Amino acid sequence: MSNQQQQQQQPSATQRLQPKKQTMEDAYSPPANFLEIDVCNPETHGLNKDRYTDYEIRLRTNLPVFKLKESSVRRRYSDFEWLRAELERDSKIVVPKLPGKALKLQLPFRGGDGRFDDEFIEERRKGLEEFINKVAGHPLAQNEKCLHMFLQEQTIDKAYVPGKVRTT
Amino acid sequence: LFWQTRSQDMSGPVTEDQEKLLDEALSVVKLQAFQMKRCLDKAKLMDALKHASNMLGELRTSLLSPKSYYELYMLITDEMRHLELYLLDEFQKGRRVQDLYELVQYAGNIIPRLYLLITVGVVYIKCSEISRKDILKDLVEMCRGVQHPLRGLFLRNYLLQCTKNVLPDCVEEEQEDSGSVSDSIDFVLLNFSEMNKLWVRMQHQGHTRERDRREQERRELKLLVGTNLVRLSQLDTIDVQRYRSVVLPAVLEQVVNCRDALSQDYVMECIIQVFPDEYHLATLQDFLQACAELNPAVPVKNILISLINRLSAFATRDGSNGIPSDIPLFDFFSEQIAKIIENKPDLSPEDLVSLQAALTGLALGVYKDREDYVDKVLETTNSGLDKLGVEHINDHSNLSRELMKLLKLPIDLWNDALVLLRLRHYSPLLQRLDSPTKKSVSAYLLQNMLNNGTLVPSSEQVEQLLDLVRCLVADPGADAAAAAADATATNSLGGDPGDGSANGAGPGSEADNEDLAEEQSLLGRVVHLFSTGPDLLDEQFGVLKTARRILATGGGRRVKYTLPPVVFHSRQDSDDKWRKKCRKIFEFCHSTVCGLAKCELPNLALRLFVDGALVVDKIPFDQHDTRMTCFAAENHEPLRSQTVHAASKLLRKPDQSRAVAACAHLFWSGRPRELQGAEMRDLKKVGECLKRAGRLASQCMDAGLQAQLYTELVNYYLYFVLQSAGQSGSSGAACVRSVWSVSGVV
Numbered sequence: 001m002s003n004q005q006q007q008q009q010q011p012s013a014t015q016r017l018q019p020k021k022q023t024m025e026d027a028y029s030p031p032a033n034f035l036e037i038d039v040c041n042p043e044t045h046g047l048n049k050d051r052y053t054d055y056e057i058r059l060r061t062n063l064p065v066f067k068l069k070e071s072s073v074r075r076r077y078s079d080f081e082w083l084r085a086e087l088e089r090d091s092k093i094v095v096p097k098l099p100g101k102a103l104k105l106q107l108p109f110r111g112g113d114g115r116f117d118d119e120f121i122e123e124r125r126k127g128l129e130e131f132i133n134k135v136a137g138h139p140l141a142q143n144e145k146c147l148h149m150f151l152q153e154q155t156i157d158k159a160y161v162p163g164k165v166r167t168t
Numbered sequence: 169l170f171w172q173t174r175s176q177d178m179s180g181p182v183t184e185d186q187e188k189l190l191d192e193a194l195s196v197v198k199l200q201a202f203q204m205k206r207c208l209d210k211a212k213l214m215d216a217l218k219h220a221s222n223m224l225g226e227l228r229t230s231l232l233s234p235k236s237y238y239e240l241y242m243l244i245t246d247e248m249r250h251l252e253l254y255l256l257d258e259f260q261k262g263r264r265v266q267d268l269y270e271l272v273q274y275a276g277n278i279i280p281r282l283y284l285l286i287t288v289g290v291v292y293i294k295c296s297e298i299s300r301k302d303i304l305k306d307l308v309e310m311c312r313g314v315q316h317p318l319r320g321l322f323l324r325n326y327l328l329q330c331t332k333n334v335l336p337d338c339v340e341e342e343q344e345d346s347g348s349v350s351d352s353i354d355f356v357l358l359n360f361s362e363m364n365k366l367w368v369r370m371q372h373q374g375h376t377r378e379r380d381r382r383e384q385e386r387r388e389l390k391l392l393v394g395t396n397l398v399r400l401s402q403l404d405t406i407d408v409q410r411y412r413s414v415v416l417p418a419v420l421e422q423v424v425n426c427r428d429a430l431s432q433d434y435v436m437e438c439i440i441q442v443f444p445d446e447y448h449l450a451t452l453q454d455f456l457q458a459c460a461e462l463n464p465a466v467p468v469k470n471i472l473i474s475l476i477n478r479l480s481a482f483a484t485r486d487g488s489n490g491i492p493s494d495i496p497l498f499d500f501f502s503e504q505i506a507k508i509i510e511n512k513p514d515l516s517p518e519d520l521v522s523l524q525a526a527l528t529g530l531a532l533g534v535y536k537d538r539e540d541y542v543d544k545v546l547e548t549t550n551s552g553l554d555k556l557g558v559e560h561i562n563d564h565s566n567l568s569r570e571l572m573k574l575l576k577l578p579i580d581l582w583n584d585a586l587v588l589l590r591l592r593h594y595s596p597l598l599q600r601l602d603s604p605t606k607k608s609v610s611a612y613l614l615q616n617m618l619n620n621g622t623l624v625p626s627s628e629q630v631e632q633l634l635d636l637v638r639c640l641v642a643d644p645g646a647d648a649a650a651a652a653a654d655a656t657a658t659n660s661l662g663g664d665p666g667d668g669s670a671n672g673a674g675p676g677s678e679a680d681n682e683d684l685a686e687e688q689s690l691l692g693r694v695v696h697l698f699s700t701g702p703d704l705l706d707e708q709f710g711v712l713k714t715a716r717r718i719l720a721t722g723g724g725r726r727v728k729y730t731l732p733p734v735v736f737h738s739r740q741d742s743d744d745k746w747r748k749k750c751r752k753i754f755e756f757c758h759s760t761v762c763g764l765a766k767c768e769l770p771n772l773a774l775r776l777f778v779d780g781a782l783v784v785d786k787i788p789f790d791q792h793d794t795r796m797t798c799f800a801a802e803n804h805e806p807l808r809s810q811t812v813h814a815a816s817k818l819l820r821k822p823d824q825s826r827a828v829a830a831c832a833h834l835f836w837s838g839r840p841r842e843l844q845g846a847e848m849r850d851l852k853k854v855g856e857c858l859k860r861a862g863r864l865a866s867q868c869m870d871a872g873l874q875a876q877l878y879t880e881l882v883n884y885y886l887y888f889v890l891q892s893a894g895q896s897g898s899s900g901a902a903c904v905r906s907v908w909s910v911s912g913v914v
Contacts, residue, residue, distance in 0.1 A: 019309070024425035027365045030372050060376065 034062045037136055037151070039129035042121045043074075052076055053121060055128065059151055065142045065165070071152040077101075079156055080128060083135075086146040090162055093140050099127025190236040193226045194243060201247040208254045213265060217272065217284065220251055224280035227319065234318060234385045241322050245329070252287050252330075259295040269298075278313050282323055285310065290330045299345030300336065304355050307331075312362065317370040318389075324363050325392045328399060331355075337405050349405040350414075357418045360396035364435070367393050368428045386430055393431075394438045401442045408450050411443065416451050420458045429465035436462070436471045445482035448475065449495055456504045460511070468508055469519050473526040476501055480533040491534055498534070498541055501527055502548075509552060517558050518566040524549040525574040532581040539587060542578055546593035549574070553600065563602040571601060575609050585617045586624070589632045603639060607687060610637035614690045617697055624698045627714045634718040640687050641718060691719075858884055 041056040054076040061069055080098055087095045102115035102124075114120075135141050136151065143164045149156055204219035223244055232240065258265065265271075268288050275281035289303045307327055314320040335355065336347035370386050371379070400406065400415055416439075423435045436459070440448065448455065455475070459468050483491045491497050505523050509515055524545050531541035561568050575598055578588055588594050598609060614637065616622075624630050634641050698711050858881060865877035 016306075016309075019312075024421075027361070028368055028426045028428070031369065034372065036376060 030062065032062055032064075034060070035066075035133075035137055036060045037129070037133050039125050039132060042125055044116050051116060053116060055125060057132065057151060059136075063142075066152065067148070068152050073150075073152065073154055075150065075156075077124070077128075079150065080131065082156065082158065083146060083150045086162065087135065087141060087144060090146070091140050091144050093135075093138055096131055096134050098131055099124050185231075186233055186236050189229075189231050190239060193229065193232070193240050197223050197226055197240065197243050197247070201244075201250075204247070205250055208250065216251065216254075220248070220284065221275050221280040223247060224283045225277060227283070227322070228277060228279045230316075234388050237318060237322065238388075241326075245326060248283070248287055252291060255288065255291045256294060259291060268292075279319060279323070282310060282313065283326060286327050286330050290334060293331075293334045299347075300334065301345045301347035301351050304331065304335070304347065304351065308355050308358050311359075315366070317366040317373060320366045321363055321389060321392050324359055324366075325395065328356075328359060328395055332399070335399070335403065337403050339405055349403055349410070352403055353400070353406070353410070353414055356396050356399050357415070360393070360419070361422050363393050363396060364422050364426060364431060368426050368431055371428070371430075383430065390430075390434045394434065394442075397435070397438050397442045401444075408447055411447050412451050412454075416447075416454060420454065424458055424461050427463055429463040432462045433466045433471070436466075437474060440471070440474050440478060445478060448479065449491065449497075452495070452497075452500055456500065459504065460507055464512070467519075468512075469515075469523050472501070472505065472508070472523065476526040476530050480530045483534040498527075498531055498538075501530060502544075506548075516567075517553060517556050518570045520552050520556070521549060521567060521570040521574055524552070525570065525577060528574060528577050529581075532577060536581075539590060543591045543593055546591060546597055550593055550597055558600070561600055561602055561605075563604050568601060568605050571597070572605055572609055575601075576612060579613050579616050583616065583620045583622075585613055585622050585633065586629065588613070589629055589636065595636050598636065606639045610640050611687060611690055613637065614640075614694045618690075618693055622697060624711070627711045630698050630711050630714050631718065634715070637691070640691055695719075 036059070038058045039055050040058065042053050043055075044051055044053045046052060054074045057071075057073050057075050059066070059068075059071045077098075084095050084098055087093065102120060132151075136147065141147050145160065145163050145165055148165060149160060200219045200223035204216045204223065207213075207216035207219060226240060227237075227244060229237070229240075255265075255268075269285070269292060272284040272288050273281060275284055286307055289307050292298055293300045293303055311320070311324050311327060314323050335352040336342075337349055337352065339348060341348050367386060367389065370389075371382055374382060397419070406415060419435070419439065423432050426432065439455070459471060462468060479491070479497065482488060483497075505527060508523070509520060528542055528545050531538060531545060535541050558567070561571065575594070578591070578594070579585070582588070598606060601609065624633055695715055698715055861884075862878070862881055865874055865881065868874045868877060
């Protein structure tokens with residue numbers, strides 16, 4: 001008898017589950033996975049041999065892991081190289097490749113502006129934008145201090161102490 | 169594997185790519201559909217399902233814009249009909265496919281799986297396999313598996329379309345588990361909430377810079393969401409009670425909580441359009457309450473105006489019972505509008521006015537005899553505009569247009585200008601407009617009066633009316649007080665000497681003059697409506713005096729249109745029994761016409777004088793001697809000399825000549841009272857006239873015309889000579905001599 005009772009009380013494996021009704025808040029709030037990084041406004045600084053180009057890295061997000069919901073910093077290609085190296089060493093992710101260095105373009109007899117050529121800069125900009133969006137979107141990369149410093153601090157302190165970001 | 173953030177999810181579709189992508193997808197569909205149908209012909213169901221699955225797989229794409237996706241969806245769902253019909257046929261012939269419902273769930277990808285499940289589920293319902301209630305619940309729940317906004321919206325639309333005719337529509341379950349209307353309501357409401365959720369979520373998909381494009385795409389898809397409400401309205405078993413207690417609260421809950429302006433705007437409008445007006449009347453407070461809780465970006469005024477207009481139309485439709493008396497419709501909306509105005513400090517003046525216009529339309533439509541309602545709305549409008557600090561209303565602005573619309577409503581719907589005069593707040597509102605628009609509305613009112621033959625029976629009302637349309641009556645600043653000061657004086661038409669308009673030769677442009685002519689002739693025609701009725705001569709006279717006084721302030725240009733009607737109108741009323749009154753009337757006319765003459769409108773004045781003379785002549789007095797004698801000598805003389813004077817001032821010499829000659833008759837056959845009925849026969853004066861006419865004729869340039877004039881003069885002379893045969897005197901001889909000299913010239 002008790003067995004029978006037990007059987008009657010036990011739900012069948014294919015019984016329909018009643019889902020919990022979704023709250024209005026959950027249903028209609030903007031999704032919490034908003035992360036948008038634009039690499040834009042390339043500017044070439046300096047003169048002649050000491051020239052270099054940097055880009056604005058503009059970030060907008062609602063992810064809790066980022067301290068600032070909006071930030072804008074300027075970074076050059078070598079900064080990206082630095083970031084890539086840090087992440088490769090410390091995080092467990094397979095870091096995507098950066099757009100190419102401009103070695104071929106820097107040969108002396110080559111015409112044009114070389115690595116300050118508009119077309120080259122635009123190609124590089126696109127590549128950098130793709131790179132940073134992929135990287136910043138990865139939860140494991142989001143744990144690394146170097147990424148946050150790269151994205152949201154005005155200057156990169158290369159003498160920093162590498163480590164993980166403490167989740168609050 | 170990288171975590172997908174939103175910005176990477178959906179890149180903006182480029183138009184040329186779209187065409188190519190769509191074409192590719194469509195050709196796959198056509199191919200697979202062909203194969204599917206071929207397999208069905210051969211009764212190879214499993215193979216057919218495989219092809220169907222392939223075909224449905226095209227709907228898994230993320231690359232198509234909503235427009236392209238829609239086209240693809242339409243083609244595919246058309247083809248799915250074939251499958252459904254085949255299955256229905258098989259089932260009805262008793263060839264049930266075992267466990268088909270379970271079978272299709274083995275499809276690998278969720279999109280083909282769910283589309284197939286819906287198709288099969290509906291077949292099961294139509295063939296009464298398994299419980300209808302269970303299947304419906306299963307289908308609407310399963311669709312949760314697709315959370316991608318575009319794909320999810322179309323999937324749920326497919327569900328809605330397929331189940332169109334199988335939703336239970338009865339109060340009680342007919343068989344066990346066949347479901348009742350409550351189940352249908354739950355089904356549709358759940359589908360609606362999920363679709364609204366996906367629709368709202370669409371705005372967050374993709375890069376911030378694409379926001380406007382996404383909003384446009386959302387607008388293109390709004391009908392998908394609205395179809396749920398349509399489906400609810402098609403369930404006949406839903407009555408007012410169920411609507412009020414179950415349906416509307418659930419819908420409003422979604423609308424208010426989604427906090428999305430686009431969705432709120434559309435869904436609220438949809439509710440108004442889709443459900444019957446009786447339902448709206450029964451749920452007015454709930455609906456209006458929700459309106460107050462909407463996102464500030466929603467143009468609530470449009471929603472309100474929609475609702476007000478719909479209910480007005482409902483109440484005034486032929487055969488309708490009108491609004492139930494226990495629903496104070498006007499008060500509800502009045503309050504609601506006031507609340508909106510309070511809560512929206514940035515409400516523009518034209519929005520304020522258009523809201524009030526809708527309310528006015530309601531008052532005029534539903535509560536036609538409540539003048540106080542309309543006046544109240546006008547009062548609110550006025551004070552609302554004051555609060556917003558509106559001073560000058562630019563002629564071509566939206567505000568001007570809206571205000572004009574509002575002011576025309578009472579004119580059109582009452583067709584009785586006298587009611588307008590009773591509204592205390594109509595004129596202040598009208599005066600806010602800029603001159604051209606103000607004139608336009610005033611002219612509209614006057615035209616309405618003419619069309620409806622609205623008589624103005626009292627002096628007071630004439631004054632009110634002319635005050636209302638004062639922009640037509642006089643230039644702003646014309647001193648009405650100065651004109652009023654000499655109300656009975658003969659020379660009261662001062663006009664505005666400063667601007668030269670009193671001379672009638674103002675520098676206005678051609679178009680200006682035409683417009684003025686039109687306006688004033690309108691005003692002039694309206695003068696004929698100033699009528700107290702046939703027996704009230706005293707009042708009538710008073711009315712016309714008032715009219716003249718006010719119209720006189722218009723200045724020379726206007727007066728030539730507006731005063732003659734006053735003169736004519738007053739003449740019409742001369743009652744031959746009232747000799748004294750008659751005299752007063754003629755004095756009145758005389759002074760008016762003198763005034764006109766002063767304004768250098770001699771043509772007109774002359775015509776009116778002569779006219780006057782004719783009228784006096786025609787009045788059949790009891791005593792003959794009162795003909796023309798109602799003027800005492802002292803009045804007739806000025807009349808005569810003025811006539812001559814006016815005649816000589818006519819523009820063209822030939823006219824002058826003829827006119828002066830005609831005046832000779834005045835001196836001949838006029839019968840002043842002193843002579844007791846005998847004709848004047850003032851030969852001397854006659855001679856003078858004719859001589860003068862002769863002089864004028866000699867000044868004519870055209871010899872032929874001159875000749876003609878002289879000939880006419882000879883005729884006159886002969887006539888008088890013959891008439892005066894028997895009268896001796898040098899005058900007579902002088903006449904005869906003149907005849908010979910004139911004919912000599914000829």
